[in-house]
Amino acid sequence: MLTRLDEKGRLLIPAELRRELGFQEKDAVMIESSGPGEFRVIRLEKMVKEARGMYTHLKDPGVDITADFINERRQEAKREQEGEKDARASS
Numbered sequence: 001m002l003t004r005l006d007e008k009g010r011l012l013i014p015a016e017l018r019r020e021l022g023f024q025e026k027d028a029v030m031i032e033s034s035g036p037g038e039f040r041v042i043r044l045e046k047m048v049k050e051a052r053g054m055y056t057h058l059k060d061p062g063v064d065i066t067a068d069f070i071n072e073r074r075q076e077a078k079r080e081q082e083g084e085k086d087a088r089a090s091s
Contacts (some may be wrong), residue, residue: 013041 003012013023023029028044059065 001014001016003014005011017023023043029049030038030042030044034040045059
């Protein structure tokens with residue numbers, strides 16, 4: 001399928017190809033180089049879905065990583081507040 005860049009450097013993806021690839025109007029897409037004179041276009045939604053699963057194999061079953069992170073951050077904030085109180089008390 002032949003297409004051309006317009007005078008502003010924009011590339012028209014023909015409707016037939018957009019339908020075939022499942023692209024919809026207003027889809028966010030990523031464009032990345034795949035070699036000299038080549039690039040690929042990927043729907044952002046697809047990249048996000050793939051990225052979400054990249055590290056799930058490292059997670060222990062039954063562990064809530066988000067809750068653990070929040071708990072650690074709360075403990076850290078508490079230590080920071082206690083350190084500030086100690087600093088004010090000694091000055």
